[in-house]
Amino acid sequence: xxxxxxxxxxxxxxxxxxxxxxxxxxxxxxxxxxxxxxxxxxxxxxxxxxxxxxxxxxxxxxxxxxxxxxxxxxxxxxxxxxxxxxxxxxxxxxxxxxxxxxxxxxxxxxxxxxxxxxxxxxxxxxxxxxxxxxxxxxxxxxxxxxxxxxxxxxxxxxxxxxxxxxxxxxxxxxxxxxxxxxxxxxxxxxxxxxxxxxxxxxxxxxxxxxxxxxxxxxxxxxxxxxxxxxxxxxxxxxxxxxxxxxxxxxxxxxxxxxxxxxxxxxxxxxxxxxxxxxxxxxxxxxxxxxxxxxxxxxxxxxxxxxxxxxxxxxxxxxxxxxxxxxxxxxxxxxxxxxxxxxxxxxxxxxxxxxxxxxxxxxxxxxxxxxxxxxxxxxxxxxxxxxxxxxxxxxxxxxxxxxxxxxxxxxxxxxxxxxxxxxxxxxxxxxxxxxxxxxxxxxxxxxxxxxxxxxxxxxxxxxxxxxxxxxxxxxxxxxxxxxxxxxxxxxxxxxxxxxxxxxxxxxxxxxxxxxxxxxxxxxxxxxxxxxxxxxxxxxxxxxxxxxxxxxxxxxxxxxxxxxxxxxxxxxxxxxxxxxxxxxxxxxxxxxxxxxxxxxxxxxxxxxxxxxxxxxxxxxxxxxxxxxxxxxxxxxxxxxxxxxxxxxxxxxxxxxxxxxxxxxxxxxxxxxxxxxxxxxxxxxxxxxxxxxxxxxxxxxxxxxxxxxxxxxxxxxxxxxxxxxxxxxxxxxxxxxxxxxxxxxxxxxxxxxxxxxxxxxxxxxxxxxxxxxxx
Numbered sequence: 001x002x003x004x005x006x007x008x009x010x011x012x013x014x015x016x017x018x019x020x021x022x023x024x025x026x027x028x029x030x031x032x033x034x035x036x037x038x039x040x041x042x043x044x045x046x047x048x049x050x051x052x053x054x055x056x057x058x059x060x061x062x063x064x065x066x067x068x069x070x071x072x073x074x075x076x077x078x079x080x081x082x083x084x085x086x087x088x089x090x091x092x093x094x095x096x097x098x099x100x101x102x103x104x105x106x107x108x109x110x111x112x113x114x115x116x117x118x119x120x121x122x123x124x125x126x127x128x129x130x131x132x133x134x135x136x137x138x139x140x141x142x143x144x145x146x147x148x149x150x151x152x153x154x155x156x157x158x159x160x161x162x163x164x165x166x167x168x169x170x171x172x173x174x175x176x177x178x179x180x181x182x183x184x185x186x187x188x189x190x191x192x193x194x195x196x197x198x199x200x201x202x203x204x205x206x207x208x209x210x211x212x213x214x215x216x217x218x219x220x221x222x223x224x225x226x227x228x229x230x231x232x233x234x235x236x237x238x239x240x241x242x243x244x245x246x247x248x249x250x251x252x253x254x255x256x257x258x259x260x261x262x263x264x265x266x267x268x269x270x271x272x273x274x275x276x277x278x279x280x281x282x283x284x285x286x287x288x289x290x291x292x293x294x295x296x297x298x299x300x301x302x303x304x305x306x307x308x309x310x311x312x313x314x315x316x317x318x319x320x321x322x323x324x325x326x327x328x329x330x331x332x333x334x335x336x337x338x339x340x341x342x343x344x345x346x347x348x349x350x351x352x353x354x355x356x357x358x359x360x361x362x363x364x365x366x367x368x369x370x371x372x373x374x375x376x377x378x379x380x381x382x383x384x385x386x387x388x389x390x391x392x393x394x395x396x397x398x399x400x401x402x403x404x405x406x407x408x409x410x411x412x413x414x415x416x417x418x419x420x421x422x423x424x425x426x427x428x429x430x431x432x433x434x435x436x437x438x439x440x441x442x443x444x445x446x447x448x449x450x451x452x453x454x455x456x457x458x459x460x461x462x463x464x465x466x467x468x469x470x471x472x473x474x475x476x477x478x479x480x481x482x483x484x485x486x487x488x489x490x491x492x493x494x495x496x497x498x499x500x501x502x503x504x505x506x507x508x509x510x511x512x513x514x515x516x517x518x519x520x521x522x523x524x525x526x527x528x529x530x531x532x533x534x535x536x537x538x539x540x541x542x543x544x545x546x547x548x549x550x551x552x553x554x555x556x557x558x559x560x561x562x563x564x565x566x567x568x569x570x571x572x573x574x575x576x577x578x579x580x581x582x583x584x585x586x587x588x589x590x591x592x593x594x595x596x597x598x599x600x601x602x603x604x605x606x607x608x609x610x611x612x613x614x615x616x617x618x619x620x621x622x623x624x625x626x627x628x629x630x631x632x633x634x635x636x637x638x639x640x641x642x643x644x645x646x647x648x649x650x651x652x653x654x655x656x657x658x659x660x661x662x663x664x665x666x667x668x669x670x671x672x673x674x675x676x677x678x679x680x681x682x683x684x685x686x687x688x689x690x691x692x693x694x695x696x697x698x699x700x701x702x703x704x705x706x707x708x709x710x711x712x713x714x715x716x717x718x719x720x721x722x723x724x725x726x727x728x729x730x731x732x733x734x735x736x737x738x739x740x741x742x743x744x745x746x747x748x749x750x751x752x753x754x755x756x757x758x759x760x761x762x763x764x765x766x767x768x769x770x771x772x
Contacts, residue, residue, distance in 0.1 A: 001375065003027060003040035004077050004111075006062075007088030011052050012044070013229065013265040015198070015294050016118055020088050022170055023116075024057065026368025027375075038372070041080070043073045045093045047232070049452050065095040065449040067734055068395045070105040075396075078110045084375050085111050089135060090118040091128060095449075096738045098127040103741050106138045112378040114371075115139040120152045120291045133157050140378035143371070145169045145292045148312040152291070165374050169294055170367035171301025171359060172268050176276035185277050191219055191342055194278040196227035196271065197295040201242050204284035204309065209249050209259060210331035215338050216258055222342075224255075227262045227274060275302040279348065280338060283308040286328055290314075301363070303356030305348050307337055322354045395737065398688075401730055403445065403453055405704035405723050406438065410457060413483060414438075414464035418719045422702035425719075429480040432494040434720035435464040436501040441724050443501075444731045447508050448738075455510055462505070462514060465498055466521055473525040492532055496540025499525060503544025507551040522548065529561050535572055535584055536591055538565050539598035546601035559605065566602045566611050569595065573614050581643050582621035588641040592622055593659030600666040612670070619663060627679060632660060632686040638710075649692055653708040654725035657686040661729040665736050677736055684733050687726050698726060 007020035020042065028040045041059040046052065048063035060076045062069040077085060087102070095101035106113065115135055121128055136142055136159045143165050144150055150166060153159040182188040195205055205226060215222055230243055243261070250259045266274070275281065281299040283306070290311040297317065299306050306323035308314040318325060324341075326333040341348040409416045409424050414435045418428040439461035442454035468476045470489070475498055477490025502522040509515035522544075529545075532538050545562045549555060572584040584595050599615035625647065626633055634656040635641050636648035664680035667673070682690065687705060689696040695714050697706040704718030705726035 001038050001084065001372075001379075002080070002082045003038060003375070004043065004080065004082040004085045005040060005088070006043045006073070006085065006105075007045060008093055009042050009044040009054060009058055011054070012046065012050070013232070014093075016088050016090055016093060017044075018268070019116075019118075019169075019294060022172065022364050023086070023088075023368070023371065026170060026364040027371055028057075030365050030368045030372075041082075043077070048450070064093065065101075066401070067095065067101055067104070067737055068398065068400070070095075070101055071108070071396050074105045074108045078108070082111055084114065084378060085109055086114045086116065086371075086375075087135075087139075088116050088118065089132075091131075096741070098125065098131045100127070100131055100738060100741050103131065103134055104737075106135060109138070112140040112381065113138055114141045114143060114374060114378055116143045116145075117149065117153075118145075118292055120144065120149045120157075122152060122156065122289060124156070129157060133159070136163070139163065140381045141165055141374050143167050143374065145297075146313050146316050148316065149291050165370075167367060167370045167374070168362040169292060169297035170364040171298050171362055172272065173363040173365060174269065174272045174302075176273050178276050181273045181277040185274065187223060187277060190221050190223040192223055192225065192278045193280050193282055193338070194225040194227065194274060195282050195284070196225075196266070196274070198231035199226070199228050199243055199246075200231045202286055204286040204329065205246055206249055207284040207286075207309075207329055207331050207334060208282050209246065209253065209255065211335035211338065212255055212258060213253055214332075214335040215342075216255075218339055219342050222258060222338075224259045225262065225274065225278070226259065227264070227266060227271070229263055229265050271298070272302055275299060275304055278304055280304070280341060281306045282334075283311075283314060284334070285309050285311045285314075288312055288328075293317075297362065300355045301359035303352050303359055305341065305351035306355065307334065307341075320354065321350060322358055323351055395734075398730065398733070399698060399700060399703075401445075401449060401451075401727070401734070402703040403442075403451065403457075403727070405699075405702050405718060406441070406457070406720075406727070407453070408702075408704075409720050409723070410438070410460060412460065413479070414460060415720045415724075416481075417721070419704070419717055421716050422699065422704050422718050425717075426481045429478060429486070430464065431479070432465065432468050432475050432477040432490050433497050434724065435461045435468075436494070436498040437724040437728070438720065439465065440501040440504050441727050441731070443504055443508050443510070444728065444735075446510055448731050448734055458510065458514060461501075462517060465502070466517060469521055469524060473528050475525070492534040492537035493540065495525070495528070496532070496534075496537035496544075499529075499541045499544035500547075501544065503547035507547040526558075526561070529565065532565075535569060536594055538568055539594045542566060542569075542598040543594075543601050546598075546605055549605050553605075562602060563606055563608075566599060566606060566608075569599060570610060570614050573618065582617045584618065586643045587645075588622070588625065588635045588647070590635075590637055590640070590653070591655055591659050592626075592635060593619075593656070593663035596622065597659060597663040597666055600663065600670050603670055615670075616667075619667060622660075622663075623679065626660065627682065630682065631690040632657060632683045633692050634660075634686065637708075650711045651708060652691070654687065654697065654705055654722040657683055658725035658729045660686075661732050665732050668736065669739070674740070677740055680736055681733065684729050687729065697722070 005020055005024050008014040008017035010017050010021050024040060024042060028038050042057050043060040043062060044054055044058045046061050046063050060073045062073050091099045142163050145168060150164050153164055154161050208224060212224060230240055250256060281304040283296050288311045290313055293313045296314060300317055300322060306318055308318060308323060308325055309328045310325045324337050326337055414430045415438045416424040417431045417434045418425040442457045445451040445454035475490050475495055476485050476487050477494045478486035480486055502518050505518040506522060529541055542562060542565050545558060549558060569584060576583055576586055596615050596619040599611050603612040603615055634652040637651040637653060639648035641647035660683040661680055664676045664683060668676040687698050693709050697714060699718060702718060705722040707715040707717045707719055707722045709715060
């Protein structure tokens with residue numbers, strides 16, 4: 001039997017990675033398998049941009065927030081000859097909202113699926129519940145590690161009980177002599193308490209520290225070992241704040257000689273050596289919502305006396321005198337139990353003996369055998385996955401998302417506005433338009449794919465915007481390479497694009513410093529909203545205001561400003577509309593999709609029928625003139641398209657294609673009509689060759705985007721505007737793809753007999769696609 005395992009994997013420091021490695025070895029390399037011949041390989045989840053030197057059994061890597069990696073992985077699995085796939089599920093290790101990125105992989109999987117659930121929430125959000133239900137539907141078997149988990153799956157998630165298997169969390173079959181370990185670790189004269197695992201606020205370690213003074217009064221030779229690194233997610237967001245808090249608490253209670261911090265991720269052998277040297281192992285978690293605890297299983301498996309708060313897994317595993325329980329956040333009760341056990345060694349030894357006996361039943365070789373039995377059962381079952389083959393969007397034909405060219409164009413002042421081919425043209429300096437677009441793009445990249453470089457670039461573009469703002473809230477636009485202002489007041493379009501980026505920042509700020517800076521610049525500019533004349537400037541500003549209002553819906557003053565600007569656009573529409581011309585001007589010019597886009601955003605906020613009506617009518621009019629041959633033909637800037645005249649085909653520019661992508665994305669959000677996703681995807685393919693010239697504007701060598709095309713062919717210069725338009729469009733495709741799957745979960749719930757494969761409609765194959 002050939003097995004595929006999907007999960008985190010060593011050397012990534014992760015409890016689920018350790019579990020996946022142990023499960024792999026217990027099923028593939030288990031000496032107890034006898035004559036059964038099993039082989040397998042691993043698909044490892046990576047927290048990009050971290051890179052790991054994985055062992056040979058890892059044949060594929062999924063970067064958590066890169067959707068295309070999931071599709072590459074399932075192709076690998078389906079073509080590998082694998083008989084079965086085993087998925088380790090925990091919401092936080094997969095990309096997208098509630099880990100939704102894993103669903104497209106599972107939809108396409110052509111072999112039976114076993115899922116091990118490491119987290120099952122009692123009060124899940126709508127998306128958490130829906131994602132887990134979808135995974136359970138596609139699984140032949142679901143493995144859980146506590147009986148409470150079975151209860152939750154049946155009662156909360158409506159999973160059939162006959163699909164669920166209870167298998168204990170395995171423990172390594174390692175034995176160390178307690179006295180030898182204590183001497184080796186130089187703690188043979190101590191009474192040893194220990195907690196290990198990733199450190200975070202929910203661990204409740206402060207409860208143990210607060211319990212120590214009373215214990216030490218009676219047993220002064222007690223030492224408390226706190227083993228483990230701070231959880232990477234905690235470090236990312238809060239640094240070592242919790243560890244520092246614990247160290248200060250130790251100092252305040254004068255426990256420096258009784259508490260030891262070991263800030264390491266220990267390998268299994270070292271960990272079990274410490275466990276064998278421990279008198280009492282403590283898990284002081286702060287609430288009951290822990291359905292599985294690997295650390296607790298290890299402690300019981302090695303035969304430790306365990307004292308724990310009564311979270312779900314502890315209540316089950318420590319039953320029948322395998323441990324003792326104390327109330328959450330109750331250092332008084334904990335100190336009494338520890339003192340009692342040290343005062344009465346026979347009680348301590350009874351707990352150890354009972355734990356050791358149970359631990360012998362849950363060693364990994366035995367657990368591996370149980371998983372193999374479940375695997376053989378799964379091979380005899382078939383889960384029907386009804387797939388709609390009419391909807392196909394293959395993210396794998398998209399180039400990998402790359403900011404290489406943006407890095408090339410950016411210095412410590414901002415982004416250079418023009419390029420000679422793929423080389424920055426320093427003679428042209430900087431402009432506000434492009435730095436605003438760049439800020440928008442990097443914020444989207446951070447939100448969508450957690451790109452670390454995006455965060456590094458964000459303050460560069462934000463500081464440029466701040467530097468270019470005048471005292472009256474308006475902005476200059478152009479700055480020379482020598483940092484000399486080249487104008488007093490920039491164009492209204494550059495003003496509007498800046499407000500768009502700032503509004504997006506206020507709704508999606510990566511930290512408070514960026515938020516406060518952006519808020520100051522945004523509100524300094526706000527008095528100028530009423531003075532705008534250009535309809536595209538008004539539209540861009542409206543989009544920024546909408547992003548702001550989504551996170552600040554009670555700002556009635558800003559809502560009224562939005563309403564006034566929306567009515568200005570509608571007035572232009574009413575003045576120019578005729579029977580066969582449903583537009584805001586007497587011509588289709590540049591950046592046309594921005595106008596319906598602004599009204600589609602506003603329709604979400606204002607809830608006015610007229611706003612939505614004009615948005616839809618103008619969008620349909622624009623679609624009829626640009627998307628009528630199943631590929632996007634942007635209105636060219638050579639002569640534009642005047643009413644009753646002929647449209648210009650050439651001088652097509654990337655910002656127009658970007659506006660179409662964004663327009664259809666917002667139309668999908670507002671209407672939930674999947675047809676707009678088809679149009680979004682077709683519009684994006686304009687960048688990759690689905691256009692009038694059938695030539696790709698994306699440069700696969702530089703990762704930049706060409707500035708457009710003329711009658712003679714592609715303009716090979718790759719300025720900031722074009723490359724940012726491509727990247728913003730690419731990120732929008734990825735976001736739409738995620739939203740499609742999230743929304744599609746709900747439609748599957750309502751219509752359980754039909755399930756899409758989660759792909760978007762594809763335009764007809766062109767020669768360049770067939771050859772790619």
